[in-house]
Amino acid sequence: MIVHYSKYGRVFDLLPEMIFIVDEEQKIVDHNIAASSRTGFRSRDLLNNSLELILPPEQRRVLFSILKTNFNDQSLETKFLCADRSILDVHVDLRRLYSAERFYAVLIATDITELKKRELDYLRFSNVIQHTVNPIQITDASGKMVYVNPAFEKASGYSKEELIGKNPRILNSGRHSKEFWKSVWEYIMARKVWVGEIENKRQDGTPFHTELVISPIVDGKSNIVGFLGAHRDITEQKILEQQLVRSQKMESIGTLAAGIAHEVGNPLTSISSLVQVIQRTTADDFAKEKLELIKNQINRIARIIRDLVDFSRPSAYVVKPTDVNKLVREALNIVQYGKKVKDISFSLELTETIPTLVVVPDQLSQVFINIFMNAVDALEGKPGSIAIQSHLRNEHVEVIVRDSGKGIAPRDREKIFEPFFTTKAVGQGTGLGLWVSYGIVQSFGGDIQVESEPGRGSTFRIKIPLKGE
Numbered sequence: 001m002i003v004h005y006s007k008y009g010r011v012f013d014l015l016p017e018m019i020f021i022v023d024e025e026q027k028i029v030d031h032n033i034a035a036s037s038r039t040g041f042r043s044r045d046l047l048n049n050s051l052e053l054i055l056p057p058e059q060r061r062v063l064f065s066i067l068k069t070n071f072n073d074q075s076l077e078t079k080f081l082c083a084d085r086s087i088l089d090v091h092v093d094l095r096r097l098y099s100a101e102r103f104y105a106v107l108i109a110t111d112i113t114e115l116k117k118r119e120l121d122y123l124r125f126s127n128v129i130q131h132t133v134n135p136i137q138i139t140d141a142s143g144k145m146v147y148v149n150p151a152f153e154k155a156s157g158y159s160k161e162e163l164i165g166k167n168p169r170i171l172n173s174g175r176h177s178k179e180f181w182k183s184v185w186e187y188i189m190a191r192k193v194w195v196g197e198i199e200n201k202r203q204d205g206t207p208f209h210t211e212l213v214i215s216p217i218v219d220g221k222s223n224i225v226g227f228l229g230a231h232r233d234i235t236e237q238k239i240l241e242q243q244l245v246r247s248q249k250m251e252s253i254g255t256l257a258a259g260i261a262h263e264v265g266n267p268l269t270s271i272s273s274l275v276q277v278i279q280r281t282t283a284d285d286f287a288k289e290k291l292e293l294i295k296n297q298i299n300r301i302a303r304i305i306r307d308l309v310d311f312s313r314p315s316a317y318v319v320k321p322t323d324v325n326k327l328v329r330e331a332l333n334i335v336q337y338g339k340k341v342k343d344i345s346f347s348l349e350l351t352e353t354i355p356t357l358v359v360v361p362d363q364l365s366q367v368f369i370n371i372f373m374n375a376v377d378a379l380e381g382k383p384g385s386i387a388i389q390s391h392l393r394n395e396h397v398e399v400i401v402r403d404s405g406k407g408i409a410p411r412d413r414e415k416i417f418e419p420f421f422t423t424k425a426v427g428q429g430t431g432l433g434l435w436v437s438y439g440i441v442q443s444f445g446g447d448i449q450v451e452s453e454p455g456r457g458s459t460f461r462i463k464i465p466l467k468g469e
């Protein structure tokens with residue numbers, strides 16, 4: 001017998017680990033109480049039997065091959081076969097014991113069956129979360145992010161490294177009030193699951209809309225240890241909704257505009273001719289001067305009416321094959337006659353292989369003039385640049401107008417296509433240019449897109465399909 005008794009009894013019987021002592025032929029020569037009680041084998045079954053008794057066949061080779069070497073403090077994970085044929089997952093530490101004439105191996109085995117099961121549960125869970133298309137974030141109890149899945153990285157534009165440790169506030173779009181977030185927080189702190197639609201901000205500043213479910217993660221003692229946020233990306237849907245609202249609004253305003261233009265246009269023409277008559281016939285200088293002012297104001301109204309009419313009666317024009325580059329050049333010439341352009345460097349980069357487009361040339365000219373004029377205005381008389389390009393992309397032609405002007409404030413971005421929206425001084429802008437342009441481009445089945453960095457400049461992309469829709 002190689003295990004020494006202390007005066008208190010067999011000390012190793014007190015240990016929770018299963019301990020087996022085997023000789024050079026892998027014969028069990030001793031074991032502790034845990035070893036027999038955990039495996040369910042009686043001591044007399046174990047003693048003098050091969051270790052094979054408690055090893056499933058496929059586990060034997062690895063363990064035996066270690067035991068045959070001159071091993072030193074090794075450990076491995078393997079399985080034990082119990083008396084009732086059930087299997088235990090075990091972690092085994094191997095030690096050597098030398099006695100006078102031979103050596104023994106001591107196996108100190110810890111039952112890790114539960115741990116393995118939990119590991120597997122965790123693995124399954126993390127695989128699901130890792131591969132789901134839903135953006136998912138997990139925060140600790142204070143709200144700091146401790147985990148985000150790849151879908152979340154994709155949706156937010158931030159990398160995992162940039163997000164971990166941060167508060168989800170960095171995605172705040174500013175669209176929801178402080179009170180809104182306070183009520184969400186109170187709700188989840190009360191251990192309730194919150195569901196709602198929110199607008200977040202991507203790393204590049206663009207919005208991403210999600211349907212969000214936040215559920216508190218509660219431990220065994222019902223303490224909140226964190227929060228799980230699962231999103232469903234509804235950005236696409238939101239953008240489509242907004243476009244629909246926008247085009248419906250345009251349509252109804254267009255109808256209204258046609259009516260107003262007609263009703264206002266006629267009396268205005270009579271006023272205008274009366275003013276000219278009086279101007280010609282009167283000798284009163286004061287009246288002459290005031291009439292001049294009236295004429296200016298009438299011209300301004302007439303300009304607005306003209307824009308409205310242009311917009312509301314596109315069918316009055318005929319479509320024909322049109323050289324887009326030629327229109328761009330002509331529009332630029334017109335704009336360059338202006339007084340405000342002397343400090344501006346214009347650059348023109350046109351793709352000459354663009355085929356003709358079937359559009360109304362006058363209308364498309366108007367679009368280019370409007371957008372070029374806006375670019376000039378955006379420079380506010382200061383030195384700067386305007387770059388115009390034309391490209392052929394898949395099934396459409398794209399004209400890009402880039403200015404280095406004052407840019408567009410994010411809160412104005414979705415309003416600039418609305419009629420009468422202008423940030424320019426009274427008398428400088430009608431707020432109709434982009435509205436009219438958008439209507440025209442849309443009637444050709446195209447689209448106008450805007451990107452802008454306030455203070456740095458704006459880019460307008462006018463896209464027109466090669467074949468109308």
Ligand SMILES: Nc1ncnc2c1ncn2[C@@H]1O[C@H](COP(=O)(O)OP(=O)(O)O)[C@@H](O)[C@H]1O
Pocket residue numbers: 370374375378403405406407408416417421422423424428429430431432433434435457458
């Ligand atoms: N290139 C640009 N840079 C900055 N802001 C622009 C630009 N183009 C348009 N905008 C903004 O959009 C608004 C609406 O433009 P528009 O419909 O052409 O009306 P207007 O030029 O008469 O103001 C402008 O007042 C301006 O605030």
Ligand SMILES: [Mg+2]
Pocket residue numbers: 370373374429431432433434
């Ligand atoms: Mg304009």
